[in-house]
Amino acid sequence: MQGRVIFMGALIAAFVGGQAFAQTAGRIGDSPHDLASGSAANADKNEICVYCHTPHGADNANGPLWNKPTGTAATAYSLYDSTTIDGTVLASVGNVSVACLTCHDGTQARDAVINAPGTGLGTSPLGGLGTMPVGAANLGTDLQNDHPIAIQYGGFDPGAGQIDPDFENDAGALEDNGALGADKRWWVDTGVANATRDKTDMILFTRLNGAASEPFVECATCHDPHSGVAADVAAGGTNAPGSDISFMRIANTDSDVCLACHIK
Secondary structure (H helix, E strand, O other): OHHHHHHHHHHHHHHHHHHHHHHHHOOOOOOOOOHHHOOHHHOOOOOOHHHOEOOOOOOOOOOOOEOOOOOOOOOOOEEOOOOOOOOOEOOOOOHHHHHHHHHHOOOOOOOOOOEOOOOOEOOOOOOOOOOOOOOOOOOOOEEOOOOOOOEEOOOOOOOOOOOOOOEOOHHHOEEEOHHHOOOEEEEEOOOOOOOOOOOOOEEEEEEEEOOEEEEEEOHHHHEOOOOOOHHHHHOOOOOOOOOOOOOEOOOOHHHHHHHHHEOO
8 A cells, every 4th residue: 555655646746747847848838828927916816727727617618628608699709891891701700719808808817717726716816827818819899800709710611612712722621520520620721732631731610601611711710829939939949839929830031921821
């Protein structure tokens, strides 16, 4: 029995040590999404993941184990649209975009959470961070001057094939998810097409357009919230293929982010 206790203690210590290392060297630690280090008033709230995720009491509708209350209803945003857009713009932003906007629409504190670390459910905000400062990251609720989201990807129509020749056709990057029946997973490859959806591909999100499941552009199509450490970017490392500031899925050198989807 004593041997088991010693073994378990060593295992836990190794796990915690590994977690501490991952926190320091990972994609979130020391990035702009590391809210634990963002304010002296939050010095005792030194968990990193808690500002977005919780293992219990989560709002799974807006993201995996999502720990932030919905600040603005998905239908309350003013979305970009124009007469030249070929794809359908839905009336509400997708849940993955709602998750981003729980901070980036500037309507509630960045450290507002559903489940506070430690013992407390329902402690919100944690204190000290306030709303998103004025600047490019504070999008507000009027998104008419931002890249379209909640928009059908222009290069695909399940009935008619490609509907807009100015977009990369994602037909070669289409994966059946048999566990979910007719649902599909879509993406646009940013490198060699390899039949695998990678974090550095442009991710398209399955949404209903009428009765059809179709690929839509949302915030996380271009942005990966988990990538971006300044030191890694400078060193050309693999942890941050894009920018530590804008969390792009790939670096926008020579407009590579834009040209991944747009044929120009």
